[in-house]
Amino acid sequence: MPWEVLDWDRLLARQSIPPSGQAGNDRRWVHPLCDCTDLDETARSYCALSQVLFEHIQAMKGMFLRHQGLGPGAEADGTPFVIGITGSVAVGKSTTAKLLRKLLSHWPTSPRVDIVATDGFLLPRAQLEAKRLQHRKGFPESYDTDAIRNFLSKLKAGAAVIEVPVYSHELHDIVPGSTIRVEHPDILIFEGLNILQPGGIEGCGEYAPAISDHIDYAIYIDAEVEDIRRWYIQRFMGLRRHTSSTCEPVVANHARPSDAEATANAIWRNINELNLSENILPTLPLADLVLRKGANHEVQQVALRTA
Template structure:
């Protein structure tokens, strides 16, 4: 992982052994079956990783949540506010196929089992993508997942409402099966203790036009995580996931990608490789990877899809 030279780095580096030693509880509050249900396509996680990586991380995050909630209460009292509960927001960024969904779901489950914050919600920024019809109209369907393909104003308004302590804030629903936002369907977020926001570009600052408010998605985060891995590995994982989907989700007649189900394995590998290089790798280079050092925590994965290094920003 190419970070700044150690002496100048704003991060403290931890090996798995060093990080694991920070946990005061060596018993993972997950069963093997629960862990299996939390994993996405071709996204591996083991009970050992839960115990060594995610359990200490959930404890650290729990400390942050308690501290921020206490500060919010004190500030509200000082300002004569009504003491409305303000959710703690965690942003989770990283490339396509790096394993964000599994990481987000594991953290959601573990955090909900710590005392003091039992209600943990999770949303992905996919719901804030512009509908396919609009992307086609604008000629950017091949840039889906790039910053310009999102309804940034709607996402900022959503996060602003969450941080204002509002009740029943709605997030649009996205279907990976039909590869589009689902009309008139919403996920309701009602004052959780913690909200995890997972997406490709959640740490991106973007290019502001004159007159636009200088507000970014990450301004609403209390903690941010970047899931990292070497590009060659992520490409391999993307192709493996594509091949798995070709035999499963792509076979559904409703699937946007149903035409790929009939590809031979050789054709599928070539197609996935082309898509990776023309779209996903380009997005990674231009928009996602440059935001890595904006995260408070970087989780780096090795060849076996397991986290092998942890980088925590110095306070």
């Protein structure tokens, strides 16, 4: 697969986004969004990523306007642009989404940016149990895929308000009666494990549309499996400290940290790592951009698909 490794210095030197569009020179904006060790390097790498997206969206907009016979000053059609972010459980999709939202909303075009996670479209725990899917959480069959496609169709059709269900990592379940409102953003960051899965064949023998049909630009976050496992265990142990025993038996019913860590390792091995190798990693070649992270979450490489 032809990939071009991004040269950040050359890209940032182009300054296609003026410095005022880079969330400021003060790198402390990074800190509330992620607990990274090198603020400057993190800001620089995500600014480079933001610039790739800016140039791509401007080029798409220019192409659309030319196609409509309109000049560069004209307004495009206002359809939300969907950026997909995928990769393993705990690889940092939500964190990257938040960093990008911060940067994108500082663009000179001041776009309104929303984030939606496919977690909200997981089947509620009771339904997973009824279908004996409780050990397949995160696998394609554990989501309401029709609801995901429906959501993206409505978004692309210009719906003014769409309500999306919410998943809680503390409850390990969909939060009953809770939704977030998506109100016709300029850019939607849509993050999840399964967004690049092929559509498959439906009962009547026809191809089902794929979720990715609605994704305009797809980012895959990649890292060493051993690093992702460590991040997953750290997050699990952190959540355990913050979870009351009434919330989540899987997390909270471990009096001893070593028991909790053993459970986290078992969930990683039997569910999340399996899902990564069977379903998620095979979609990497379908991404437009691969962001490769090192052991401390630093961005080591950004590669763009050229064909």
